[in-house]
Amino acid sequence: SQKIEQNSEALNIQEGKTATLTCNYTNYSPAYLQWYRQDPGRGPVFLLLIRENEKEKRKERLKVTFDTTLKQSLFHITASQPADSATYLCALGSNDMRFGAGTRLTVKP
Amino acid sequence: GAGVSQTPSNKVTEKGKYVELRCDPISGHTALYWYRQSLGQGPEFLIYFQGTGAADDSGLPNDRFFAVRPEGSVSTLKIQRTERGDSAVYLCASSTGLRSPLHFGNGTRLTVT
Numbered sequence: 491s492q493k494i495e496q497n498s499e500a501l502n503i504q505e506g507k508t509a510t511l512t513c514n515y516t517n518y519s520p521a522y523l524q525w526y527r528q529d530p531g532r533g534p535v536f537l538l539l540i541r542e543n544e545k546e547k548r549k550e551r552l553k554v555t556f557d558t559t560l561k562q563s564l565f566h567i568t569a570s571q572p573a574d575s576a577t578y579l580c581a582l583g584s585n586d587m588r589f590g591a592g593t594r595l596t597v598k599p
Numbered sequence: 600g601a602g603v604s605q606t607p608s609n610k611v612t613e614k615g616k617y618v619e620l621r622c623d624p625i626s627g628h629t630a631l632y633w634y635r636q637s638l639g640q641g642p643e644f645l646i647y648f649q650g651t652g653a654a655d656d657s658g659l660p661n662d663r664f665f666a667v668r669p670e671g672s673v674s675t676l677k678i679q680r681t682e683r684g685d686s687a688v689y690l691c692a693s694s695t696g697l698r699s700p701l702h703f704g705n706g707t708r709l710t711v712t
Contacts, residue, residue, distance in 0.1 A: 499639075522698055533603070533690050533703030534642065579641050586655045587632065587701060589641035 492517045494582055494590040502596045509567040511593045513580035516561060520582035523556055523563050528577045528592065537578075538565075570597045601625070603704035605691050611710045612681055620676040620707045624693030631674050632701060633666055634690040642690055648674060649697070681711045 497512035513523070522541045526534035540547045540556045540563070547554045553566040567574050577592040604623040612618050624631050630649055634642035644658040651671045659665070663681075668674040678685055688708050692701035 494641075496641075524700060526701075531705070533692070533705050534701070536700035536702070539700060581701075583698065586644060586647050588644050589634070591639070591641040 492588065494518070494580065494588060496578075496580060496590040496593045498593055499591070500594045500596070502598065503570055505570060505572060505597055505599050507570055509570050509574070509595055509597070511565040511578050511580075511595070513563040513565070513590055514561060515582055518561070518582055519584070521584045522582075523554075524581045524583070524587070525552075525554055525563075525565050526579045526581060526589075528579055534579055534589075567595075572597050572599050603691055603693055603702050605689075605704035605707050607707060608705065609708045609710075611712060613712055614681060614683060616681055618678050618681055618709065620678075620689050620691075620709070622674045622676070622691030622693075622704060624672060624674070624691070625702055626672075628693035628695055628702070629671070630694045630696055630699070631668060632692040632694075633674070633676050634692065636688045636690055636706070645676070678709075681709075683711045685709060686711045 493516045495514045524539045525537045528534040538554045540554050551568045555564045575596050577594045579589050579592045581587050581589045606621045632647050633645040636642045646666050647655045648668045663679045666676045688706040690706045692703040694701050
């Protein structure tokens with residue numbers, strides 16, 4: 491069956507460090523992968539999209555990589571800030587969109 | 600412009616009752632998605648509309664769940680004979696089309712007592 495796994499439920503890091511979140515998938519051939527941020531009591535908010543023929547995408551302090559051989563995406567937040575604390579979700583799609591369980595990131599001052 | 604609007608924001612109902620959850624997507628967005636999210640979990644796909652038709656309803660858990668989008672804009676998720684296990688946050692999202700970013704509402708929190 492199709493599975494999307496995010497590396498851990500929670501990740502705690504110090505302000506200023508780089509946060510790295512992992513998304514692995516099995517039995518999937520997604521055309522693209524997206525990352526979302528979700529704050530408590532709110533719907534997810536889109537951050538970045540990367541297509542199957544792209545290796546890396548950047549947006550300000552965010553970077554996403556997509557390795558279709560390893561079936562893995564890495565999501566990096568550089569120079570992390572306490573305001574980056576949230577749950578981060580990866581989502582895979584071809585004709586629909588399926589989400590992982592998310593990783594709750596806490597950035598401590 | 601306005602984002603995706605979901606009403607009500609909270610709904611408490613008794614086991615066995617019927618409920619309707621409404622989603623107003625962003626104007627002009629042709630694709631509309633329904634998800635269900637339990638505490639500590641990611642959104643679970645339920646159904647996807649392209650225009651008025653359900654392009655993929657494979658995530659609906661059973662025949663108590665049904666969704667419509669009669670004019671290709673507003674959508675209603677309908678749950679019959681609610682069960683306690685249906686308690687969750689129901690999220691709606693819209694997008695400009697296939698493979699585009701999703702814009703989510705803040706969800707309807709459904710509690711079945």
